[in-house]
Amino acid sequence: MTPVPAPTEAQVLDDLRAVIREILQMEPDDDFAIEADASLTDELGLESIDLVNIGAGLSERYGEAVNLAVYLADQEIDDVIKLTVGALAEFVLDALAVAAASGASGASGASGASAASSAGE
């Protein structure tokens, strides 16, 4: 299988913005800028339960290699509160790099339209 080129930081940020926009029920062209240094809780008003949907959105776009649950397991709650969009992007890039290095690339599905499905059934 031809390896899919790893996305750039800019692409990952765009994907994250799209995921977050869905959670916030915004249209893609809405006048609402999501900066890389925006804090998920303070500026975007997300709560811990919204992380579930972010995790689902990431898995859908990038596959099982990007497991937000495992990433968050190592975070203290104060760090989770301060998470920024940029930090999430970094996590995604790291996870993809690790997956590529070990050859178990699970990248599937480009960023784009997707339903906000739950992490469950």
Next chain:
Amino acid sequence: MTDVPSGAATIEPGQAETEQAESDQAGSDQAATAAAPTLEPEPEAVLRLAAASPAGIAEHLARLMADPDLLAEHLDRLAFGAVLPPKADDREGPCRLAVVDPTPKRLATARGVVKRGARWPGRGDVWFSPAPLLGPGGGTVCFLFPGLEADFRPRVADVAAWLGVRPPSADIDTLGRRARAALDVGRVLAQAVSRLGVVPDMVAGHSVGEWNAMIAGGVIAQDDLDAMLHATDLDRLQVPGVDYAVFGCPAERVRALMREHPDVVLSHENATHQTVVCGPPEPVGQLMTALRQAGVICRRLPFRSGFHTPMLEPFLAPFASGVPALPVHAARVPVWSATTGRPFPEDSDAVRALCIRHLLEPVRFRDLVLALHDAGVRAFIQVGAGQLTGLVDDTLAGRDHMTLAANAANRTGLAQLLRLQVGLWAEGRTEAPPLEPTRPKALGTTVEQLADLGRSDPLAAELSLLMTEVAGAVVAVVTAATAANTPDDPSSAGSPAYPHPESLDTVLPISTAAMPYLLDHCLAAQRPGWPDEDDRCPVVPATTMLAHMAAAAELAGPGRRAVELADVRFHRWLAASPSLAVDVAVRPLDGDRVHVALGDYAEGVVRLASESPASDMPEPWPAEPMEHRPALLAHQLYEQRWMFHGPAFQVVTRTLGVSARGIRAVLRPTSAPGSLLDGAGQVLGQWVIEHHPASWIAFPASIGRVAFHAPQPAAGTDVECAVRVTGVTTDAITADMRLAGLDGVALITVTGWHDRRFAGGPQTGAVHRFAGLNTLAEQQSGGWHLLVEPWPDIASREFHLRKYLSGPERAAYRRLTPTAQRSWLLRRVVVKDAVRVWLWDHGHGPLFPAEIEVLDDGPDGRCQVRGRNGLRLPALDVAADANREIGVALVQASDCDRTARIRVEEGRCPIAAGCSDACPVTGPGGRVHTVSWNARRRP
């Protein structure tokens, strides 16, 4: 006169303890509000637009965005703690937009939101609703009280200072302290939202928060819970060796894996995508690893207690003694249980059993939220610090609803409370200032047991209690009276088998302790939590007096019932506070009829019979022509305070139709004596409101005849009431009424119900309904206040003075000669109004006249004013003067360069000495007076 206007904030913190915010508060409050001691926050600007459609809003918004001056005019500038005032164009349409601090960026976001046309729930301080969820005919509001939260970052230091209470400790080191902190923060916020006039239709809580919900709903009293918790060391109430873990997935997914770990149980089903389990650390860890690999976000929670699992059972000893002794009351506001997903039961033992179940069974918060939504709740307000809003949004995704938090971690407490109000406005909430708290009806305390015992005839219970006490005196009177009656009186038309009725003298004790329902019938609303019951003026309703008269008559003619009352007259208000005893005198007129007098308060003639004569049964009334739907829904009568009645007398449940000469409604009587007929009077009142909105205040003065055709229906039974208005004059309204069961069988017929109307313009109505926000006096362009005597007779004066004067002031008033009373009263009223307007102009919230004490000082009409019961007033320079028709007052800050001075003289006069301006005013009868005042140099 005015709603609460905006202005710069100079709110002083109340009686908060000195050893507070800085020293013993760790965490977010201290870090974020370093300048906590005095509040000098900048007022925030709020833009609110209402229109018939999103297009209308878009158009209006475009105009404002193009013209900054026009935009500035449209803004409300609100100091924190101010109540969001109603907008003049609220009625323009259902569609609403609100923006806090409308910077160009936010306005641009707002424009995009409006263009999109869908609901936008407060992100980026923009709120938009095309079809509001609340408002008349809309959804209801539920308060949700959070419990223990992993992420607990309350911001309440400024809220506590605003309320004048001690800020809750944010110490969460131990489980016990965590629980306390969650409860205390919830309570402070409950007080704050109540002060802002936000009232729930029902309440619920999550985990420990359910206790706060029970307090908010009146099922348990705060003091009683505090006492129980004080006696329970929560830190020792813990199951050792168990962990909690939260999973970001539905419960079914976790359950599927739990079969392999039988000692792990589900403790919380919080939302569609949040489940919490509890169990020994190792199996919990295995569950977490398994689910995490599958991408489910998991986290261990930082507390161990075993709450909401059966594992807690052996450790329940501290609660086992506390809960059964906890006094339980009937809910004032429905309290829903997260254990059952339904409202709490009514039976007090069942309530206590549920409290125990709550500790041992899982928190089914998701099911509760779904049930609340099915029951019509559309606004869920988190009253506390936590993440319940996220849980609700997750569970109700795809359904119409709104969530709001009374507290948020990323802004100060008061700033978030402002947003709470804005969010509610955007969803169509209609304004209502704080309602008075009503005392919970205690089940099981000795005094109320009496009323409960005689539930079928509570009045007999009340009277007979006194009868036994004064038994000796009564026997003597009865013996003497019997001798005077001849048993074969020819006018006796009743059944010869019954003895002639006897004379009776007894005493009826009137107090709010013996008759707690009287607290739901108060002439003067006061600030919620107001400690002086006297000031609220609980009075015995006319129909309750009627019921007492009937009961007294029945005691005089044992074995027979009161089937009719005639020539009933209500002479004066029977106030219940301070408590008193009223002499009850029953005198026989003939074999069937007795005259009953309740002191000099009321009297009537009662006819006794073994049963109601069949010939009396009236025919049903024909339908009224041209009946239309009422302008007011039944619940709005009380919510909008057209009627001041509390729950014990909120008897009108549905208004069926209004016509030119009639009105029909469904009543549901309570256990309060006289509640059914009082409801009939309220229905008549609604007719007056809908037909004479400028002058609608009326109270019963007399009733020609009340005939009872059947035994009184039990509390909670629906009764249909039809009212036919037979006469309307400027002073009075007369009507006939017919009350029947829903099966059509007549229960009560009233002929000649005569209401006296209380004169006064729209201001008297506004003050009657919302005394904390309105004035009788009017501010003039010179800055002074004018009160032209609004009461044309003693009865009207008596009615209004109760809203303005506290208990001690009423006593002082009654000691004056009648001529002195008029001017004295005008002066008091105008000073209290002038002071309140000054405070409102400087950012204060609702203020009731009784909160201000007026001390008449030295010469030249200078007054000192003082706040009562915790109200702190700044130093003010107050001058006032009054004669029998006119009252005038001038208020300014005490640091102005000229002292305030104001005079009123009858006739056309030159400017009074020491004043700079004068103008003529007209009294109620047309007489001219001259008012002179000293205009301040500085505004």
